[in-house]
Amino acid sequence: MNKTKKLIFESAIKIFSESGYRGATMDDIAINAGLAKGTLYYHFESKEVIFNFIVEEGLKILNSQVLEVQVMDIGPIEKLIRICEIQLTFLYGYTDFFKVVMSQLWGADDRQNQLRKKIKEYISEIEINIKSAMKSGLIENGDTELIAFQFFGSLCSSAIYESIHVEKIELENIIKSTIRFTLRGLGIDYK
Structure with missing residues (x-):
């Protein structure tokens, strides 16, 4: 750029x-x-073209980091942990971008439909690891797409928490707490 x-x-x-x-x-x-x-x-x-540009570029930053994790020679749970770290660090580093994305997820305009499609593509990368963990017996079987969306949502809720609290919060503590909470939801005890 x-x-x-x-x-x-x-x-x-x-x-x-x-x-x-x-x-x-x-x-x-x-x-x-x-x-x-x-x-x-x-x-x-136009404003629409700028909006699509910032969404595309912002998600490209996030996706490139997640794709690096996908090719690592580590297990699916470790990949999910790394994705948690990446997404949370990204959301805290680009809080305004997160606000823009979240504000435009609802509605029937083309830009909103395109945004949902791009978010779904990102979440499908999470789903790959959910499927792999299920196949390996590391987590309980279930609807992998729904679980991937829930995984994504639990991470987004931490960014909402940060946006409500004016005082500076410790990112490392938020990351550890959110990873622990999210993995426990998958039936994994993470310390």
């Missing part, structure tokens, strides 16, 4: 996070990025 697009990426996340999709304007994004409106339009023809 070039320097200008990175500025737009960061600015758009901030504006969408603060104003919501409907309240955000191209003017606001350009001003926040310190760019002329023409420069913004040179790179992106």
